[in-house]
Amino acid sequence: MAHNADAEALFAAHETGLLRYLRRAVGHAETARDLTQDVFVRVARAGGIPVADDERRAWIFRIARNLAIDHRRRHEVRLADSTTARPDTGRPATQDTLLAVNEALAALDPLDRDAFLLRETAGLSYAEIAAACELTVAAVRSRIHRARLELRDRLRAPIAAVLAKEQS
Amino acid sequence: MTMDTHDVVSAFLDNEPFDPADLARALADPDGRQLLLDLVALRTLVREEPIAPAAHAGGTGSRSKWIAVGFLAASIVFGAGTAWLLPPLLRQPPADAPPTPHRVVTFEPGGDVTR
Numbered sequence: 001m002a003h004n005a006d007a008e009a010l011f012a013a014h015e016t017g018l019l020r021y022l023r024r025a026v027g028h029a030e031t032a033r034d035l036t037q038d039v040f041v042r043v044a045r046a047g048g049i050p051v052a053d054d055e056r057r058a059w060i061f062r063i064a065r066n067l068a069i070d071h072r073r074r075h076e077v078r079l080a081d082s083t084t085a086r087p088d089t090g091r092p093a094t095q096d097t098l099l100a101v102n103e104a105l106a107a108l109d110p111l112d113r114d115a116f117l118l119r120e121t122a123g124l125s126y127a128e129i130a131a132a133c134e135l136t137v138a139a140v141r142s143r144i145h146r147a148r149l150e151l152r153d154r155l156r157a158p159i160a161a162v163l164a165k166e167q168s
Numbered sequence: 169m170t171m172d173t174h175d176v177v178s179a180f181l182d183n184e185p186f187d188p189a190d191l192a193r194a195l196a197d198p199d200g201r202q203l204l205l206d207l208v209a210l211r212t213l214v215r216e217e218p219i220a221p222a223a224h225a226g227g228t229g230s231r232s233k234w235i236a237v238g239f240l241a242a243s244i245v246f247g248a249g250t251a252w253l254l255p256p257l258l259r260q261p262p263a264d265a266p267p268t269p270h271r272v273v274t275f276e277p278g279g280d281v282t283r
Binding site: 020024094097098101105117119120121125126141144145148149151152155158159160162163166 | 182
């Protein structure tokens with residue numbers, strides 16, 4: 001068992017990043033909250049916590065990533081249904097944008113998506129992402145790059161809307 | 169080693185090492201500038217928080233909430249069960265006590281005791 005104070009401090013330091021990452025990784029806010037709690041349980045039960053800061057971040061996000069992968073496996077069909085069933089009207093534009101982002105993320109290669117999300121939502125360095133996803137730094141760079149270009153292509157309209165809002 | 173436009177813009181956005189000369193070259197190109205703007209906007213989109221809770225999307229409630237409700241229900245059942253079962257158990261007579269009478273016979277003066 002990890003020392004409770006260490007586990008709590010580690011969790012408190014990364015709770016927001018974990019929640020943000022998991023929300024995009026599973027596409028569902030409540031599930032992301034539950035999985036964030038599961039991360040804490042696993043951290044608390046762990047035999048030991050890495051000492052170095054960058055190792056700790058990589059370690060805790062590897063736990064989160066594994067939980068997200070397990071969840072996606074269990075709910076693959078339902079998630080696919082929820083992302084494709086998109087109503088045409090009656091939803092505010094921002095909700096449409098969020099759905100579009102979730103759809104675009106869901107269409108990515110899973111490893112590309114994880115590398116991208118760990119960078120964009122949790123702020124992990126390439127080296128930390130490499131450790132969390134068991135990749136080389138060069139592979140991380142390449143996967144993030146590929147994910148960005150694909151998302152840029154799929155989300156042209158929402159990106160243009162964000163830029164227009166910034167300019168106005 | 170020179171990095172191409174995409175690599176250097178990504179490295180700049182991600183606080184990874186890059187050569188400033190490569191970035192200057194990338195941003196001198198209109199496509200490079202547009203790429204930087206697009207990727208910043210993409211980051212904004214991905215970090216955006218939903219207005220309403222996404223509970224509608226998956227059709228499932230919070231597990232924590234259901235655990236709390238389950239715990240509360242179990243507490244109520246346990247409390248009611250304890251209140252119902254405990255008093256009779258506490259009233260149990262000791263093992264060597266005489267049995268509880270099932271019929272009480274009272275003698276009245278002048279009555280027929282043979283009946």
